[in-house]
Amino acid sequence: MSEFKKKIECILPGKQWEELYDTSHLPPKQSDVVIVGGGILGLSVAFWLKKLESRRGAIRVLVVEQDHTEHLAVVDAPLVDLRYNPSGCLLLASEKDAATLENNVKMQRQEGAKVCLISPEQLQNKFPWINTEGVALASYGMEDEGWFDAWSLLQGLRRKVQSMGVLLYQGEVTRFITSSGQMQTPSGEQVVLRRINEVHVKMDKSLEYQPVECAAVINAAGPWSGQVAELAGIGKGLPGTLQGTKLPVEPRKRYVHLWHCPQGPGLETPLVADISGVYFRREGLGSNYLGGYSPTEEEEPDPTNLEVDHDFFQNKVWPHLAQRVPSFKTLKVQRSWAGYYDYNTFDQNGVVGPHPLVVNMYFATGFSGHGLQHAPGIGRAVAEMVLDGQFNTIDMSPFLFTRFYLGEKLQAYNIL
C-alpha cells in the first residue's frame, strides 16, 4: 500500500515524475552551475551566485559534496552564533622580519584595518605573561580582528543557501564529459578549447551515478582540487605548455593540539603567532589553549591518513611555546587532531577564476589554510566571473590560473 502511495506522490505536481524507478535521491539531470565541493568556498560561491542573479530563480545551482556525516535538513534556528572572539591577533617578528612586518602593517592601515605596531616594552606591559626575548616588533589588531567558529559559519551558510534554492547533494564527481574544438588565437596559433558538458556524480557506496548537464563547473574541492582538475584533462599535455600545466594543489596534513595550562595567559589573550611559526589561542573559559605549527618541507607528514604524530608536539611545538610563554612549561595536552590544507605547492596562494583552455571550469581553491577568511570575497569574485565574465568589485587577476604557466609567483607569507 505504501508503494502505491509513493507512486501517487510522484505524480502530484512539484515532484519528480519517474515512471520506472524512484530517483529522488539522485541529483537533478540538469543544472546551470555545478559546484564540486561543499565546503566554505563552495557554499560561498553558491551564496553569491544566488544573491547576484538578475532575477529570482534565474540560476540553478547544484553543490556536490563528497563527505558529510549529518543530514542535510535545515534547522530552524533564529541566528547563526559565530562565537566570534574579538581579541585580535598578535604577530611577533624578529630583527630580520621587522621591516616586512612594518610594511605589511602600513599597507593594512592604508586599507582601513585597525592594526598597530607595538615595541617589546609595551608588549611586556600589556601582556605580562609573555617573554619578549628575540622579539623586535609586534603587530596587534585593535578592532575587528580575532577568531570564530568555522563550523557554525559553514552550517549557517548551508542553511542560507538552501533557503535561497541551491540544491545540495552528496556524491563524488567521477567523470567529466567534455567536447573540444579548435580555435585560433589572434597571433595565429592553434589552440584546443574544451567545454565541460556533463558531470557524472556517483552516489555513495554504490555504482549508481547521475549525469548532470551543466553550463559551468566550479572547482572548490579543497585538498582534492588537483584530482578533480585532472579529471577535466587539466595537466594532460607536454610539460612546459599550457595544456601540460597541472593545478598544483595537493592535500597537506596539519595538526592542531588542545592543551590545558592552569596558570596560563588570561582572558585577554589574542591569537599569538610566534617568530618560529608556532601559534596558539585561548579556547573557552577553562584555561584551555589551542595551537599548532606548520612543518617545513622536509618534515611534511604523510597526507594519506589523518593519524596524529604526538612526538611532533613534544619535539617541535612545545619548546617554542615554553620559550615564548614561560607558564606553558607545565602544560598538558588534552587532545590533538589532524586536518588537510589545500596546499598550493607553487606559491601557497589561492587560485581564482577560469581556466584558459577548459573554458567553463572556474577555480576557487588552493588557499593553503587561509581559505576560510577569504571565503566570502572569493565567493563573490567567482560569482561575478560566472555571471558577468569579469571581476567587478575586486580585481583578482593576479590569482588566475595562468600564473602557473607564466611562472609569476604571488607568494604568501606567514602561513600558520
Place this chain on the structure above:
Amino acid sequence: MSEPVTPDSSRKKRTLLQFLSDYFHDIHALREYLLRKQILKGNRKNRSFADIQEKYGPYVTGALFILKQGGAVKFQDKEWIRPNERGHFPTEFLEFRKVPVEAVDASGCAINYQGMSNLPVPLKELRFLSLQCCPNVDDWCLSRLYLLADSLQELSLAGCPQVSERGLACLHHLQNLRRLDISDLPAVSHPGLTQILVEEMLPHCEVLGTDWAQGLKLEPDQQPQNTPSPVSP
C-alpha cells in the same frame, strides 16, 4: 526565516503568514521582503552621522545620535537631556560645540555595531556609559570600545542578550575602568567563572556581576530542614 529575532517565536503558534508561506511562493517572497525591510530600518537608525559632525562638531553629533535613538546625554557641568515620551528633546545642546559629553545612557536603544562608530569615535571624554538591555549590542560592538580607554570609568552592560564572555575579553583595553556591571547576561555560559576572569583582567575595577547563588540548585534530599530564606534558582 521567522519574524524578528525572538527566541520564543518557535514556541508561539505559527502565524497565518508563516503557514501560508510554506505553500505559496508569493507569501514566501513577501516574508523575505518584510525581513529585509526590517533589517534596513535597523540600519537606517544606525547610519553614520559623519556629515553632521563636520558642521556641529563631534560632541553634538554623538549627543544627537543618542538622543534620536531614545537615550539620554549629559554634557559636562550640565543637566541630563532626555527625550520625552513622544521622542522630542530640547535642542539647546546644539550650541554646546566645545563642551564634551561626559555621560551617555543608552539603555534599551537599538544601537548596533554600525551605530557604535558614532559613539566612541567622536566622544573622546566619555566617562560613564550605560548600555543596559540593548538588544543589538553584541561582542562586535564591545570590540569598538577600546577607543574610550583613556576616559571611560563606568560601564554597564547588564541585561544585554547578545553579549558573551568573548566580548568581555576585549574590555581589557579599558584600563581606567572603575566600575563594570556585567550582571544578568544570558549569553554568558559560566557567569561566576567569567566574573573571576574579568576581575583578574581588570585589577583596578569593581566588577558587579551575578549573584553567587545563581546556578546552585539544591537536591531535594539535601534541602535543609528550616530555610529562613529560599535560595534563588
